[in-house]
Amino acid sequence: MKAKVQNLVFPKFHLYQPKPYHPKWQGLHLEAAKLALKIAKNIELKKPPLSGTLFQKKRFLALIKTLKNLLINKRRMVKNDHNFIPLFYIWTMTNQCNFLCSYCSNHRGGKYPELYRQGFTKNLTTTQGMNLLKIMKEASAIYFCGGEPTLRPDLPELLNYSTKLNMFNMINTNGSLLGDLLLNPRYRKFLSQMDVIIISLDALNISEMSEIYKVSASLSRKVLRNILMLRILQNFVNFKLVVNTVITPDNIEESFDVLDWCNDLGICFSPVSGNIDHEPDYELLKNPRYQALVEKILERAKHGYPMIASPKMLEHLLRAKGVLCHPKVFDHIDYNGELFWPCKAYPNAVMINIFDYKNVDEMHKAAKKIIDATNFHGDGANQCQGHCAWMQNVVTDVYARALILGFFDSGILNEIRELIG
Numbered sequence: 001m002k003a004k005v006q007n008l009v010f011p012k013f014h015l016y017q018p019k020p021y022h023p024k025w026q027g028l029h030l031e032a033a034k035l036a037l038k039i040a041k042n043i044e045l046k047k048p049p050l051s052g053t054l055f056q057k058k059r060f061l062a063l064i065k066t067l068k069n070l071l072i073n074k075r076r077m078v079k080n081d082h083n084f085i086p087l088f089y090i091w092t093m094t095n096q097c098n099f100l101c102s103y104c105s106n107h108r109g110g111k112y113p114e115l116y117r118q119g120f121t122k123n124l125t126t127t128q129g130m131n132l133l134k135i136m137k138e139a140s141a142i143y144f145c146g147g148e149p150t151l152r153p154d155l156p157e158l159l160n161y162s163t164k165l166n167m168f169n170m171i172n173t174n175g176s177l178l179g180d181l182l183l184n185p186r187y188r189k190f191l192s193q194m195d196v197i198i199i200s201l202d203a204l205n206i207s208e209m210s211e212i213y214k215v216s217a218s219l220s221r222k223v224l225r226n227i228l229m230l231r232i233l234q235n236f237v238n239f240k241l242v243v244n245t246v247i248t249p250d251n252i253e254e255s256f257d258v259l260d261w262c263n264d265l266g267i268c269f270s271p272v273s274g275n276i277d278h279e280p281d282y283e284l285l286k287n288p289r290y291q292a293l294v295e296k297i298l299e300r301a302k303h304g305y306p307m308i309a310s311p312k313m314l315e316h317l318l319r320a321k322g323v324l325c326h327p328k329v330f331d332h333i334d335y336n337g338e339l340f341w342p343c344k345a346y347p348n349a350v351m352i353n354i355f356d357y358k359n360v361d362e363m364h365k366a367a368k369k370i371i372d373a374t375n376f377h378g379d380g381a382n383q384c385q386g387h388c389a390w391m392q393n394v395v396t397d398v399y400a401r402a403l404i405l406g407f408f409d410s411g412i413l414n415e416i417r418e419l420i421g
Contacts, residue, residue: 016260032228141168175199270308278386
């Protein structure tokens with residue numbers, strides 16, 4: 001194992017050109033490698049046969065459920081009923097966060113850590129969390145997020161339970177705590193159970209990171225070290241590592257460097273332009289440097305560099321064009337177990353207590369009587385009035401095309417392949 005780690009400690013950069021104000025990568029890589037070796041003694045390192053394919057048992061079962069639900073939802077689409085069995089659901093596990101990102105948004109005009117300080121703190125208990133997972137098991141995947149989901153002390157227990165339900169597990173985290181947590185025996189199975197780990201990274205300049213995140217330089221440095229540590233551990237545990245960059249007017253130039261850095265290191269890159277509530281930042285979209293960055297991202301995607309989605313999907317996302325959102329392709333559940341219906345960004349969303357229902361279908365049928373989610377996206381009197389351009393909105397558009405055009409003509413199978421990798 002040590003030999004394999006050494007091969008990864010000092011990669012040569014070709015696309016990325018280190019800046020004087022960026023970290024000294026050799027030292028940071030060495031620190032990450034030492035941490036990876038410590039963690040390797042603590043975690044489940046088993047990498048099963050065919051683990052890099054769809055044939056891993058849990059992933060295979062999640063895929064079968066996805067295809068089954070796709071057929072059910074296709075029949076509903078034919079009837080012009082957009083009350084779908086969700087492809088996945090997003091669970092805001094807590095509003096608590098150890099960062100205060102400049103672009104942070106709960107899609108309703110609030111920042112998660114500020115909401116937490118204002119008293120929106122009553123998270124579900126572990127038992128309630130498991131009940132939530134059980135109610136939502138008809139979906140194929142769960143997206144753990146926050147706030148900062150790794151601040152929940154029961155995250156390993158909840159992940160154990162979602163894995164038993166054969167859920168496809170994804171997490172969105174700032175990554176700052178993972179190095180310490182993975183040394184905890186309770187996190188022994190974390191990497192082997194998590195299918196996709198998405199870490200926010202919006203600059204390589206530690207001073208700029210600290211300004212964006214409103215944290216100390218040492219904590220910003222941990223984010224970079226932990227990404228490098230996870231990259232090493234990928235060789236021994238099967239999970240997909242993704243870096244998510246929110247592009248804003250303030251970090252465009254650093255976003256070029258993050259793209260090059262990820263491409264050189266073989267880390268999957270997931271870009272998104274900053275939105276303002278339920279609208280894209282239209283001034284950003286017109287910025288010539290932003291447009292140049294988008295062109296570079298799309299060109300890299302076409303040349304096979306690992307990206308979270310296909311070039312076509314990335315173009316819709318980053319240019320905020322041609323996106324027809326179908327909000328019930330996914331469900332967004334808040335920290336207290338309430339479902340935003342039809343979607344979180346809608347100012348007049350109805351809050352549905354999921355614990356009042358036995359399953360997703362029963363919950364959706366009750367919610368539909370209050371607001372019908374069919375043809376909800378748009379500028380009409382009974383529509384959302386929004387034009388969100390987050391990744392989940394583009395996913396709903398691609399999924400809906402699959403319901404109309406079929407598996408092969410829509411390109412959805414290619415998008416699944418890009419995600420699972």
